[in-house]
Amino acid sequence: MNKYNETEKVLLLKAYIESGMSYCSFARSHNIPVSSFSFMLQEYGHPDVSSILELMKKVKLPTTVESLQAQLSKERKEHEAELKSLKKELDKEKLRSLANSTLIDLAEKMFNISIRKKSDAK
Template sequence: MKIVKHYPDELKLKLVRHYLDSDEGYKKTAERFNVPYAAMVMRWVRKFIGESTTQPGMSKPAKKEKPIDPGDAETMAKRIQELEQALENERLRSQAMSTMIDVAERDLKISIRKKSGAKRSGK
């Protein structure tokens, strides 16, 4: 029988933030937070930054929002909380993409970001 350990979302979010803010990989981050598998870290990063597991690098399509009754204070408070969480997830996703580009530019020595300045005709 397999024992399944559940981790609180606060720990997962802390782990994802550490992964995004540091140059450590999945394995090193898993070791730092005493998580048995690097794949768990990868899954949590994808969960919090919204990457699709079927198409790496592509974000999930936004869910259609249900119309809400603006008069209900409890509904509005819940909606605000959902939007704040979505904003935090998007911020983490953006930071992950930026980190990925930085690592690619540094390690692979390829230019990815658009450079500012005048355009040149390439003949």
């Protein structure tokens, strides 16, 4: 199931109002589950053109296609950078976990004691 952010919801609602289609046919034509689109309509109270324009101002949506594309490109780059840093953190954490596990294995072998909890412990 797709999760739509605030910008996507407002843009979809604007396109719906401008299309003049029923909400079911609009949802199907945009490959959105009808129940999800119905929930969006309930969330925004079946908006009209003026309320959509107010929402666009509130969400600070660009008014031109070029500025919208630039904003989406910027957001995509930010998400890619965040993803890259999260992957790097994950790799560091995996390495740290491996080092800890190796340290425990060596300590158990060297001192001949059991450090890890046994699975059948009561």
